[in-house]
Structures are given as structure tokens and as C-alpha cells.
Amino acid sequence: MGRIVDLTNRALRRVAPSVLYVLAPLPAGWWLWQGFTGGLGAEPIRALEQRLGEAGLQLLIAVLAVTPLRRYLGLNLLRFRRALALVGFFYICLHLLAWLALDMNLLWGQIFADIARRPYITVGMLGFVLMVPLALTSSDRAIRRLGPAQWRRLHRLAYPAVLLGACHYLLLVKGWQWEPVIYLAATCVLLALRLETGAGGRRRSAQ
Amino acid sequence: MAGGWKGDQRWSDVTPKQAWLDRRALLAGAGAAGLASLAGAAVAGLGAKPSRWSTDEPPTAYEHITSYNNFYEFGTGKEDPAREAHRLTIDPWSVRIDGLVERPGTYDLGDLLKGVTLEERIYRFRCVEAWSAVIPWVGFELRDLLNRVGVSPSAKYVAFETLLRPEEMPGTRRRVLDWPYREGLRLDEAMHPLTILATGLYDEPLPKQNGAPIRLVVPWKYGFKSIKSIVRITLTDTQPYCTWNQANPREYGFYSNVNPNVDHPRWSQATERRIGEGLFARRRPTLMFNGYEKEVAGLYAGMDLRKFY
Known part of the structure; x- marks a missing residue:
């Protein structure tokens, strides 16, 4: 096990994180192409919207997994975390855009009424809003300007943001379905691992 | 006529x-x-007669009507029924008709269809999830069947039940809903000439994913009321058990008439989107009683439709 982790870590050291910015958006382009050409079935708008949202959630859950993977398995994906998070945010932006423009046809009256009155939309929107300052302060310059301690505190907003995203999914399905439950459970486990090691984490950051 | x-x-x-x-x-x-x-x-068409109850709106493509379905007995995904429903045995098929009827019994489907005139009914179809379609059903009026079996004077409601056969219906192995799927109508709704039992689509036998071999179609109500693959019809004097209504009474009422003014608690019912219109489909306003207001509003005269949703 340790050997596999070592080999993986060594191999990953040779991969530039910027590869993710090129590769990760490709599925979005492919789905859009399918949507244009009838490959997404009878309801391409809903299909596109769901795929974008699900991909965004998967990437953001992967971001939450980076720290536990390092702590418990020694797998070091830290260099990729920012790219994963920004691409995840990119998918959530596309998901939101698809909802606003394709699904809701920019019917702002109905859009604002839905944000205010439909819990799953309120929750999803709140998650998105929490991510905006994180995306805006993702550059090295922003980290320097804020200082590491303050930057770290601000970026704890990622925890509630992903949790809200997973709740958003659970709240929108009809009846009891597996997938949203699995995403929410994964998010909760990844967050709980942080609570458990919270004290140790703080000691390390103080060193 | x-x-x-x-x-x-x-x-x-x-x-x-x-x-x-x-x-x-x-x-x-x-x-x-x-x-x-x-x-x-x-060539293999059912030869259904055109009907004056049909809408003149262009029907949704066969491919889309048969590939985007809610039929949870075969899975909760929209594509699951088209993929899984081929397992369903629809021949032989019989329907048990019981309760407050003069001639109860278990009727073979062939006997039920003997002597009925199949009509093509092109109806708007509005799902509670805010998508819609225009569907050229083939079927006959439910009241024809009810009159043949003889409704007792004390009957007030009609209850329907879908087949439950887990070995052919993989979705029923999990308790997503309280199987078997059940639905119900008030007797006057069931006797309305718009209410049909459908056995075909696009002048062909009904595909399994659409509820073969026989299903209900009530075009002014949300789609889940139009129960599929019916094996039992019961006349009763009490309001029947309805699966979605029992699963979540706040979200799915007994009546579930299409109504743009009464929202689903989790989403607006003011607008809908036709399936099959591509990536740039526009939302269209949802019509009261799905556009059948003139024909059916009288059934609900004096009722508060916000209370009886």
C-alpha cells in the first residue's frame, strides 16, 4: 500500500496542475455538443443541467478529500487542490447558467420567486454565493494580501458550501433515491474527519 | 355525438x-x-378512428414519448423504463374488476377489448415535474367499460392498481414507493368522455415502457394519475388509496388537477417545457386543467381548488 502511494506521489510530481484546467472542462464541451445534436434525449436542458451540477459536486467532494487522503494514506494531491476547486466552481457556474438561461429562459420574476421560496433552490444558491469569495481569492497574490491565517479562515467556507450543494441535490429528487444520499454521506464523512482531527490540525498549522 | x-x-x-x-x-x-x-x-396500424376530442397541436415524436418515462416499477431514471420494460410479460393479461359492480370478475384483456371502438385521442400530457408532451393515444372511453360491467348505485369512486411482479420489474425490489402502485378517481371523473383506457400509441400497440397493455389516461390531471399496466379496477364508496398521495400528501393531492395557480411545494407549476424541443426549448404557460377547462371545470364547481389540489 505504502509503495503504491509513494509511486503515485512520485508520478504526480511530474504532472503540472494546469493539466486539469485543460482536461476537466472537456466533458462540459462534449455534453453541450450532444445537447446541440440530440444526443441528450427528449429533455436535453434538464440532462445538461443535471450533468453539470453532478460533475461540479463530484469535483468539490474531491477537493474535500485532498486533506484526509494526505493525512490517512499519505497521498499528496495538495498541488492539484486549487485547480480541482476552480474547475468544480466552473461547473457549478455552468450549472447555474444552464438553469437561468436554458431552463428558466431568464424569466426573472419566476427565478427570484423560486430562489426565495423553493428550499432546494435557496440552498443551492446559498452554496454558490459562499463559493464566490473563495474563487476570487484563489490566486497566490490574494493569499499574500490576506495573510495565510486569514485566508485559511475564509476558505473554511468551502465546508458549508459543499454541504449545501449536496443538500440541494437531495432536496430536489422525488421519493427516496440513492445517488444524492451517497453524495451527502460522502460529504458528511469528509467533514467529520476534519472535526475529529481538528485539534491536531491547528497544532500543525501553528508550527 | x-x-x-x-x-x-x-x-x-x-x-x-x-x-x-x-x-x-x-x-x-x-x-x-x-x-x-x-x-x-x-401497415401494422391499429386502425384507430380519429376523435373530435383530439388537440390540433403537433404530437411529440414517438422516439421521445417512448424514451423519457416515469414508470418507477422499472427504475427512477427517465431512461430506465425504455431499457428495462422489455422483461414485462403482457400476454396473457387479465384485469380483475370488483367492488360495487354488477358483473365482477377477472376478465381477459381480449374479452375487455371485444366490441370496443378504438379511437385516436391526441391529448396534451402534463407531468407534475413541469414537463409536457402531446401524445396520440389509442384507446376507448373508460365509461364504456364501466357501463358494461354495471356500476352499482352506491359506487362513488374508482380505484386502479398496477401489476406488481418483482421478477420482471426491477424497480419494485426497492421500496421507493409503497407497491403496488395505486391510483383513483371520483366516479364522475372516471365517467367523463375525456377519460380513456389506452392500449396504443401512434396507431401501434402501447410500448411496455408507456404502460402496456392497458393504462389510464386522464388528460386534465398530472401524469402520475394516469396509472399504467392496470390489473385491477375496483368500484368503491370511499376515496381510494393513491400511492403518491400517501407517500407525500402535501405534495400530491388526491385530485392533482393540472393547475398553474397551485404550486408544488418544491417548484412552480406556472410554466412547463415540452419534451423533444431541444436545447433552446422555451417554457410555455401551463393551462388551467391542462387546457381542458371548458370540458371539465364543471366537475369541480364550488370547490376550493387550493384546498382540493
């Missing part, structure tokens, strides 16, 4: 069969296989 009709559609407004067959041919592209299967379908 013209007596009760006050709609503004004319006979000449109905899309001629050849026109939609041509449209399907175009959709199928130049593929020779597609054209061949269409020709086959046209």
Missing part, C-alpha cells in the same frame, strides 16, 4: 396521419432502417 362538444378545434385541424408519419420519417433521417420500420408500423 356533436352534442356536448364546445371546443374550438375542427376536424380539419387534426394532423393527418400521413403528415406525422412524414415528420417521423424526417426525424429518422435518411436511415433506410428507420424508413423501413416506419413502413412496417404503418
